[in-house]
Amino acid sequence: MFESAEVGNTLDKLTYREESAKVRAALIQAQRELAGAPFSVVVSVSGLEGAGKSEVVNLLLAWMDARGIETHALDRPTDEERQRPATWRFWRRLPPQGRTAIFFGSWDAGAIYNCVRGKLSRPELDHALDRIVQFERMLNEENTLLVKFWLHLSQRAQKKRLRKLQADPRQKWRVTKRDRKMLEKYDEVRGVSEHLVHRTSTAEAPWIIVEAADRRYRNLTVAKALLAALRERLDVAKSAPPRPRPEPIHLQPAPRNVLNQLDLTLALTEKEYDKRLAEGQADLAVLARRLHEAQRSLILVFEGPDAAGKGGAIRRLTEAIDARDYRVIAIAAPTDEERAHPYLWRFWRHLPGLGRVTIYDRSWYGRVLVERVEGFALEAEWQRAYGEIDAFEEQLTEFGTIVLKFWLAVSPEEQLRRFQEREETPYKQYKITPEDWRNRDRWASYEAAACDTIERTSTEAAPWALVEADNKEWARVKVIETINRRLREALGK
Amino acid sequence: MFESAEVGNTLDKLTYREESAKVRAALIQAQRELAGAPFSVVVSVSGLEGAGKSEVVNLLLAWMDARGIETHALDRPTDEERQRPATWRFWRRLPPQGRTAIFFGSWDAGAIYNCVRGKLSRPELDHALDRIVQFERMLNEENTLLVKFWLHLSQRAQKKRLRKLQADPRQKWRVTKRDRKMLEKYDEVRGVSEHLVHRTSTAEAPWIIVEAADRRYRNLTVAKALLAALRERLDVAKSAPPRPRPEPIHLQPAPRNVLNQLDLTLALTEKEYDKRLAEGQADLAVLARRLHEAQRSLILVFEGPDAAGKGGAIRRLTEAIDARDYRVIAIAAPTDEERAHPYLWRFWRHLPGLGRVTIYDRSWYGRVLVERVEGFALEAEWQRAYGEIDAFEEQLTEFGTIVLKFWLAVSPEEQLRRFQEREETPYKQYKITPEDWRNRDRWASYEAAACDTIERTSTEAAPWALVEADNKEWARVKVIETINRRLREALGK
Numbered sequence: 001m002f003e004s005a006e007v008g009n010t011l012d013k014l015t016y017r018e019e020s021a022k023v024r025a026a027l028i029q030a031q032r033e034l035a036g037a038p039f040s041v042v043v044s045v046s047g048l049e050g051a052g053k054s055e056v057v058n059l060l061l062a063w064m065d066a067r068g069i070e071t072h073a074l075d076r077p078t079d080e081e082r083q084r085p086a087t088w089r090f091w092r093r094l095p096p097q098g099r100t101a102i103f104f105g106s107w108d109a110g111a112i113y114n115c116v117r118g119k120l121s122r123p124e125l126d127h128a129l130d131r132i133v134q135f136e137r138m139l140n141e142e143n144t145l146l147v148k149f150w151l152h153l154s155q156r157a158q159k160k161r162l163r164k165l166q167a168d169p170r171q172k173w174r175v176t177k178r179d180r181k182m183l184e185k186y187d188e189v190r191g192v193s194e195h196l197v198h199r200t201s202t203a204e205a206p207w208i209i210v211e212a213a214d215r216r217y218r219n220l221t222v223a224k225a226l227l228a229a230l231r232e233r234l235d236v237a238k239s240a241p242p243r244p245r246p247e248p249i250h251l252q253p254a255p256r257n258v259l260n261q262l263d264l265t266l267a268l269t270e271k272e273y274d275k276r277l278a279e280g281q282a283d284l285a286v287l288a289r290r291l292h293e294a295q296r297s298l299i300l301v302f303e304g305p306d307a308a309g310k311g312g313a314i315r316r317l318t319e320a321i322d323a324r325d326y327r328v329i330a331i332a333a334p335t336d337e338e339r340a341h342p343y344l345w346r347f348w349r350h351l352p353g354l355g356r357v358t359i360y361d362r363s364w365y366g367r368v369l370v371e372r373v374e375g376f377a378l379e380a381e382w383q384r385a386y387g388e389i390d391a392f393e394e395q396l397t398e399f400g401t402i403v404l405k406f407w408l409a410v411s412p413e414e415q416l417r418r419f420q421e422r423e424e425t426p427y428k429q430y431k432i433t434p435e436d437w438r439n440r441d442r443w444a445s446y447e448a449a450a451c452d453t454i455e456r457t458s459t460e461a462a463p464w465a466l467v468e469a470d471n472k473e474w475a476r477v478k479v480i481e482t483i484n485r486r487l488r489e490a491l492g493k
Numbered sequence: 494m495f496e497s498a499e500v501g502n503t504l505d506k507l508t509y510r511e512e513s514a515k516v517r518a519a520l521i522q523a524q525r526e527l528a529g530a531p532f533s534v535v536v537s538v539s540g541l542e543g544a545g546k547s548e549v550v551n552l553l554l555a556w557m558d559a560r561g562i563e564t565h566a567l568d569r570p571t572d573e574e575r576q577r578p579a580t581w582r583f584w585r586r587l588p589p590q591g592r593t594a595i596f597f598g599s600w601d602a603g604a605i606y607n608c609v610r611g612k613l614s615r616p617e618l619d620h621a622l623d624r625i626v627q628f629e630r631m632l633n634e635e636n637t638l639l640v641k642f643w644l645h646l647s648q649r650a651q652k653k654r655l656r657k658l659q660a661d662p663r664q665k666w667r668v669t670k671r672d673r674k675m676l677e678k679y680d681e682v683r684g685v686s687e688h689l690v691h692r693t694s695t696a697e698a699p700w701i702i703v704e705a706a707d708r709r710y711r712n713l714t715v716a717k718a719l720l721a722a723l724r725e726r727l728d729v730a731k732s733a734p735p736r737p738r739p740e741p742i743h744l745q746p747a748p749r750n751v752l753n754q755l756d757l758t759l760a761l762t763e764k765e766y767d768k769r770l771a772e773g774q775a776d777l778a779v780l781a782r783r784l785h786e787a788q789r790s791l792i793l794v795f796e797g798p799d800a801a802g803k804g805g806a807i808r809r810l811t812e813a814i815d816a817r818d819y820r821v822i823a824i825a826a827p828t829d830e831e832r833a834h835p836y837l838w839r840f841w842r843h844l845p846g847l848g849r850v851t852i853y854d855r856s857w858y859g860r861v862l863v864e865r866v867e868g869f870a871l872e873a874e875w876q877r878a879y880g881e882i883d884a885f886e887e888q889l890t891e892f893g894t895i896v897l898k899f900w901l902a903v904s905p906e907e908q909l910r911r912f913q914e915r916e917e918t919p920y921k922q923y924k925i926t927p928e929d930w931r932n933r934d935r936w937a938s939y940e941a942a943a944c945d946t947i948e949r950t951s952t953e954a955a956p957w958a959l960v961e962a963d964n965k966e967w968a969r970v971k972v973i974e975t976i977n978r979r980l981r982e983a984l985g986k
Contacts, residue, residue, distance in 0.1 A: 057816040062808050066821040066854070073817030079572045096828075104817060173782055174815075289666055315555050322667075323550040324566030324597055328559040335589075336829045361559065 001194045005152035005211040009221075016216040023223045024063045030230040031064050034098055037237050039143040040340075041100040043226065044107075047151030048189070049179040050161040051212035056151065057102055059219050060226070070095060073104040083297075083353040085399040087135055091348040096340030097143065106148065106200070107132050113178065115192045116185050125192075129199045134391050140204035141384060142342035145233045147226055150197050150207045155186045157213040246375040251448035258454055258466060259447055264411050267471035277473075280480035281320035287487040288321045292355040294491055297401040299352065300483070301363045304408030305446065306436045307418040309472045310361055313408065316476045317483065318359070326357035331366060343367055343385075344392055352401075364389055365405075368453050373445045386456045397461035402490050405462060406479055407454060408469040412443050494687045498645035498704035502714075509709040516716045517556045523723040524557050527591055530730050532636040533833075534593040536719065537600075540644030541682070542672040543654040544705035549644065550595055552712050553719070563588060566597040576790075576846040578892040580628055584841040589833030590636065599641065599693070600625050606671065608685045609678050618685075622692045627884050633697035634877060635835035640722045641698055642715055643690050644705040648679045654706075739868035744941035751947055751959060752940055757904050760964035770966075773973035774813035780980040781814045785848040787984055790894040792845065793976070794856045797901030798939065799929045800911040802965045803854055806901065809969045810976065811852070819850035824859060836860060836878075837885055845894075857882055858898075861946050866938045879949045890954035895983050898955060899972055900947060901962040905936050 034041065043060070045053045057071055072093050081089045087107070095101040108128050114120040120128075136146055153161060162183060165171040182189050201207045208225045212218045253260070268276065291298055300317075302310040318326055329350045338346040344364055352358040367385040371377035377385070396403050410418075419436065439446065458464040465482045469475035527534065536553070538546045550564055565586050574582040580600070588594040601621050607613040613621075629639055646654060655676060658664040675682050694700045701718045705711040746753070761769065784791055793810075795803040811819055822843045831839040837857055845851040860878040864870035870878070889896050903911075912929065932939065951957040958975045962968035 054816045058812060061811060061816065061821070066804070066807065066811075066823060068823070070820060071816050102816075169779075285664075286662075311559070314559065318554065318559075319551060323547045323554065323564055323595075327564060328554070328562075330559060330561065 001198060002152050002190065002209065005209045006154040006157075007211065008213070009211045009217045010214040011216040011220060013216070016220060019220055020063075020223070023220065023227055027064050027223060027227050027230070030227060030234060031068065031100070033234050034100070034230065035068060036098060037234055038097055039145055039233060039237060040095040040097050041145045041147065041230065042095065042139065043100065043102045044146070044148040045102060045104055045151070045222075046106045046149065047210075047212065048153050048158055048193070049182055050158050050165060050175070051151035051153050052161075052215065052218060053104055053151060054174075055215070056149070056219065056222050057104065059223070060102060063223060064100075068098070069100045069102060071102045071104070080353065084351050085395040085401075087131070087395060088348060088351060090135075091345060094139075094144070094341055094345060096337060098340070106196070107135065108196070112189060112192045112196060113182065116182065116188045125196075126199065129196060131391075131395070132200050133202055136200070136202065136205040138344075138388050138391070139342065141381075144342070145229060146205035147229045148205055148207045149222055149225070150193075150209045151212040151218065152209055153212050155190075158183060158186065161213075244378075248375050248442065249373060249445065250442075251373070251445040253444060253448035253451050257447070257451045259407075259409050259451055262409050262466060262468050264409065264414070264468050264470040266468045266474050268473040268477060270473070273473035273477060276477045277316065277480070280477055280484060281316070283484045284317060284320040284480055284487075287484055287491065288325060288357065290491050291357070291402075291487060292322075292325055295354040296490065297352045297354055298357040298487070299396060299401055299403045300357065300359045301365070301403070301405040302359070302361050302408065303363060303365050303369065303405070303450075304467075304469065305410055305415055305443075306439060307415050307422065308408035308410045308469050309475050310408055312472055313406070313467075313469075313476045313479045314359055314361060317480050320480070321357060325355065326359060327352070328359045328361055331360065331362040344388065347392075351396075363405075364392065365453055365457075368457075369446065369449050370439075373442060373449050386453075389457055390459065393457075393459065393462040402486065403462035404483060404486055405458075405464045406467055406482070407450065407464050408467045408475055410469045412440070414470040415440065494691060495645050495683065495702065498702050499647040499650075500704065501706070502704045502710045503707040504709040504713060506709070509713060512713055513556075513716070516713065516720055520557050520716060520720050520723070523720060523727060524561065524593070526727050527593070527723065528561060529591060530727055531590055532638055532726060532730060533588040533590050534638045534640065534723065535588065535632065536593065536595045537639070537641040538595060538597055538644070538715075539599045539642065540703075540705065541646050541651055541686070542675055543651050543658060543668070544644035544646050545654075545708065545711060546597055546644060547667075548708070549642070549712065549715050550597065552716070553595065556716060557593075561591070562593045562595060564595045564597070573846065577844045578888040578894075580624070580888060581841060581844060583628075584838060587632075587637070587834055587838065589830060591833070599689070600628065601689070605682060605685045605689060606675065609675065609681045618689075619692065622689060624884075624888070625693050626695055629693070629695065629698040631837075631881050631884070632835060634874075637835070638722060638726045639698035640719055641693075641700045642718070643686075643700045643702045644711065645702055646705050648683075650706040651676060651679065737871075741868050741935065742866060742938065743935075744866070744938040746937060746941035746944050750940070750944045752900075752902050752944055755902050755959060755961050757902065757907070757961050757963040759961045759967050761966040761970060763966070766966035766970060769970045770809065770973070773970055773977060774809070776977045777810060777813040777973055777980075780977055780984065781818060781850070783984050784850070784895075784980060785815075785818055788847040789983065790845045790847055791850040791980070792889060792894055792896045793850065793852045794858065794896070794898040795852070795854050795901065796856060796858050796862065796898070796943075797960075797962065798903055798908055798936075799932060800908050800915065801901035801903045801962050802968050803901055805965055806899070806960075806962075806969050806972045807852055807854060810973050813973070814850060818848065819852060820845070821852045821854055824853065824855040837881065840885075844889075856898075857885065858946060858950070861950075862939065862942050863932075866935060866942050879946075882950055883952065886950075886952065886955040895979065896955035897976060897979055898951075898957045899960055899975070900943065900957055901960045901968055903962050905933070907963040908933065 045056050047053060061069060061071070070093070074089060077089055090103075090107055093101060093103075111120060111125055111128055115122070115125050140146060162175050162179060166175050197207045197209065210218055210221045210225075302314060304310055314328060318328065327350070334346055347360070347364045350358055350360075367377055367389070368382050372382040393403055419440070454464050454466070465479075467475050467478050538549050540546060554562060554564070563586070567582060570582055583596075583600055586594060586596075604613060604618055604621055608615070608618050633639060655668050655672060659668050690700045690702065703711055703714050703718075795807060797803055807821060811821065820843070824839075827839055840853070840857045843851055843853075860870055860882070861875050865875040886896055912933070947957050947959070958972075960968045960971050
């Protein structure tokens with residue numbers, strides 16, 4: 001794979017000067033068009049030590065307009081980053097539409113080093129690489145152009161390069177002990193790198209392997225390839241048909257399904273409710289404290305029709321948790337910064353730190369529920385969302401976050417009763433909007449979308465709990481008791 | 494000061510029930526109006542241990558709509574926070590317009606404890622409190638409603654409360670060793686608290702002292718006070734005259750001023766330029782490396798007319814810095830999240846971590862330059878901005894950040910020449926817009942605003958360097974050499 005980058009490509013000064021002037025003008029032009037285009041650009045500059053990653057990034061910054069480009073060199077994760085799944089640090093740095101981010105190294109910075117040192121096994125490496133492929137596929141689908149450069153050097157060229165750097169007092173510091181160690185293990189590094197490059201080269205995001213021994217050849221090759229990728233995507237974007245106007249779709253749920261088979265008559269008497277709620281809250285208070293001590297995180301997701309009692313259920317459980325430890329995120333219309341990022345970005349933003357709880361009142365499931373039913377998401381978008389959501393939750397649970405999802409089910413009759421009650425109670429009026437009445441007309445479609453969602457996204461690690469919610473008391477107690485059971489399982493008796 | 498909160502206020506159950514229903518409805522109503530109002534709300538819940546801060550926050554979350562409220566309990570700063578001035582952690586958590594944030598404790602969490610333990614002297618405390626007053630004044634001016642509660646308990650009441658908490662297995666963990674220690678030093682804690690409350694009670698943001706011994710009295714008092722503050726500000730906002738349309742102003746610079754007295758004929762020959770640039774870059778490379786090793790941060794600000802050569806000067810200096818260590822932030826139109834926060838928020842966002850460099854291509858000075866001249870900022874806004882900017886930069890330099898500001902001065906004739914050149918050079922055309930031509934017509938006003946700015950904001954800690962920039966080579970070398978000199982001073986020979 002790397003053989004083609006060890007053939008001794010060079011470029012003479014004159015050609016370099018001529019071509020670079022052209023490329024530079026075209027890059028600037030492309031970047032200008034990008035500013036108004038519906039996608040973002042992520043450039044990864046990776047490769048062997050001494051191959052000139054910094055120089056390449058400096059060149060790109062110099063040739064393009066630094067406006068709209070952010071560079072990210074990720075060393076050790078910060079403590080805020082260590083408290084969240086590994087990709088969080090990338091998510092928080094994703095550029096918005098119209099802008100470019102340059103990352104030093106690939107997403108798995110350090111994996112090669114760890115692999116060569118025997119600290120990471122091949123299956124572990126492969127698992128990490130699969131995650132990367134998944135992440136990149138999502139980014140690509142979500143309007144991110146990925147341009148990945150792998151700067152390669154033959155063993156001889158690397159030795160020469162590092163020797164030259166060491167001889168230069170201004171550059172000497174660049175050559176670390178780690179670099180020298182890696183140089184001794186050139187063949188192993190090359191092997192693992194080849195594996196990484198091979199495994200993460202996909203149709204959406206292929207690696208561009210660049211022979212880096214000759215500075216001019218390297219620079220121009222990188223700039224030209226970036227230009228070509230940008231141009232292509234810009235042209236595609238330009239000729240893309242306009243996004244169709246949202247068109248609500250009509251779905252029929254299965255006659256017998258997980259929701260309509262729920263026994264919505266389940267109820268608690270006031271006395272039972274008081275007793276079990278008090279007990280449940282007392283248990284939860286202790287468990288939440290243990291969660292904190294164990295430095296585990298908890299994510300609770302609440303979905304269900306309007307007036308299903310999500311807010312009330314959330315309030316009953318937050319009463320038992322120290323206000324310092326939880327946050328309720330109510331999902332409303334996205335801000336423009338959120339809109340300019342992949343749709344999961346706004347949820348990644350709010351992931352809890354260790355020992356904390358984030359409660360999502362509505363969530364990423366909006367993609368396969370309201371956005372699907374109202375036609376805001378195209379079919380291709382909500383179809384792939386099941387997998388994207390699955391990958392998201394897997395990352396959370398693998399990291400040790402406890403994820404629990406509640407579907408609060410009410411009957412159309414009970415919903416109507418509650419709507420009417422809300423209209424009559426002054427301090428509840430704000431909860432009811434014309435949109436709620438409109439959504440109600442589309443009950444069947446929402447039910448069908450919900451059934452699909454539950455079927456496709458209830459996993460062992462992040463299960464849906466279906467909650468019969470016509471009786472609020474029943475629902476609230478069931479929610480708390482389910483959380484408590486789950487926390488006991490996760491934290492040990 | 495606290496005597497009025499030790500008088501034994503209580504509230505009976507019936508009154509509490511009746512009143513709380515009313516307050517609750519009104520709070521919800523006020524919160525709904527807030528969603529569309531041009532201000533944000535910051536609630537601080539502070540006071541003695543055991544006074545029920547968590548309970549009060551839980552109550553507010555339960556009574557209001559959790560949607561739009563974020564709670565922040567700030568324990569120890571994270572490592573990302575420790576790398577920036579102390580207020581950074583508050584800036585990053587400020588709610589946008591229309592929303593509410595509740596902070597546990599005041600901005601100076603820990604100060605009282607440290608003061609009582611003798612770890613913080615009174616002058617140090619007072620300096621911190623002055624910063625807080627300054628910060629709150631700015632927040633208030635920038636459309637943030639501050640509502641600060643101080644929950645107070647008499648010594649007897651606190652003892653009783655903590656004993657009760659300790660007796661409850663669910664609550665026991667709340668009483669820490671620190672709490673017990675603080676109880677022993679009740680009088681000292683009370684004294685320091687009184688000092689803090691007194692010193693940070695201002696017209697814009699007074700403390701509301703609440704007797705917290707009786708749960709019902711405490712809760713209702715807090716809820717009512719928050720409601721009153723919200724209502725008042727909402728009504729003010731409603732009856733406020735609409736913001737006047739931006740109206741460009743006309744200014745005349747002094748006939749002799751710091752800018753027009755610059756010798757713009759200063760120039761370097763090509764040979765001198767090449768030599769001094771190379772030397773300057775070599776020095777800068779070493780110094781930037783030392784900056785990194787010393788874990789100091791550097792902020793460079795570039796201002797000046799269009800086509801003054803800011804971008805070119807920045808490029809020459811970034812060539813000498815490892816791309817991992819610097820970031821260029823080009824200030825363009827704010828995003829809606831930025832617009833919904835105090836205007837300095839978008840700059841705080843990008844503060845460099847330790848050992849890093851942030852270069853602002855245009856900056857917070859826009860407030861007193863373009864926003865003033867074009868009338869986007871009202872007179873009251875840009876007038877107070879000088880002081881706000883000063884406070885901002887003081888926080889940076891006190892923290893150890895090195896701040897350097899460059900004003901690149903060109904003559905109108907040279908600017909015209911460059912505009913024309915840009916229009917003729919394909920890859921520079923993007924740099925010139927109709928707005929540039931328009932601004933050019935208003936040269937005198939911009940010059941006058943610039944002179945005011947330089948006069949009022951050049952401090953010893955964060956000085957302006959005026960750069961004669963008709964000759965680009967001269968300007969670039971002067972910029973680099975100035976940075977190097979400053980870095981040498983700061984880092985030692």
